[in-house]
Structures are given as C-alpha cells and as structure tokens.
Amino acid sequence: MSDLKKTNAEQSIVTRDIRRFDGPTGNIYEAVSIMSKRANQIGTEIKEELSGKLQEFTNHTDNLEEVFENREQIEISKHYEKMPKPTLISIHEFLEDKVYYRNPIKDVK
Numbered sequence: 164m165s166d167l168k169k170t171n172a173e174q175s176i177v178t179r180d181i182r183r184f185d186g187p188t189g190n191i192y193e194a195v196s197i198m199s200k201r202a203n204q205i206g207t208e209i210k211e212e213l214s215g216k217l218q219e220f221t222n223h224t225d226n227l228e229e230v231f232e233n234r235e236q237i238e239i240s241k242h243y244e245k246m247p248k249p250t251l252i253s254i255h256e257f258l259e260d261k262v263y264y265r266n267p268i269k270d271v272k
Contacts, residue, residue: 172247172255183258188266194257197264202253213243 184198185191220236247255256262 170247170252170255172252174245174247174251176251179254187257187260193266197262198250198253198257201256201262202249205249205252209243209246209249213239 181191184194188194188197216239217236220233253262
C-alpha cells in the first residue's frame with residue numbers, strides 16, 4: 164500500500180496534454196483503463212483506512228438522543244475531505260511511472 168497522504172497530486176482538476184497519457188502504453192484507451200482501475204484501488208484503500216479510524220469512535224450504546232460530535236472525529240473527516248481525489252492521485256502516479264500494470268494479451272505475443 165502506497166502512502167497516499169504524502170502524494171504530490173494536485174488538489175483540483177488541471178488541464179492536461181492528452182498525448183502524455185498514451186506514451187507508456189501506446190494506446191490512450193489502455194492508459195485510461197489503467198488509471199481507472201488504479202483510482203478504484205486507491206478509493207478502496209482510502210475508504211477502508213477512514214472506516215477503520217472512524218470505527219474507533221463507534222459506541223454501540225448510543226441512540227439518536229445521545230449522539231454527540233467528537234472534535235477528533237471531525238478533524239479526521241476534514242483531513243480526508245482535503246486529500247486529492249483518487250482519480251487525481253491515479254493520474255499523478257501513472258504520469259510519474261509509479262503504477263505497475265501488465266497486459267496479459269500483449270505478454271503472450
């Protein structure tokens with residue numbers, strides 16, 4: 164698992180030269196597919212990590228009247244909201260050659 168909190172990915176969408184995407188694979192559609200699959204992996208990692216951290220605050224005896232806000236829980240949530248989106252991290256990793264991928268069809272030939 165990569166350290167997603169220390170990524171240098173942009174925080175928002177930026178204009179990109181589409182010709183940079185097909186360089187490593189030679190095919191823009193294959194590149195988009197790789198980035199999409201990586202973004203799904205990153206999203207799952209982030210969701211599992213956040214759920215684990217928030218699970219610590221779960222109190223099974225609470226009912227609706229007893230639920231209160233925990234400042235630490237709010238800070239954790241804000242931190243994850245400020246992180247770059249999985250798609251942006253995926254694009255950054257792909258363009259920096261930090262994504263391992265293989266195409267079984269090309270490997271056979």
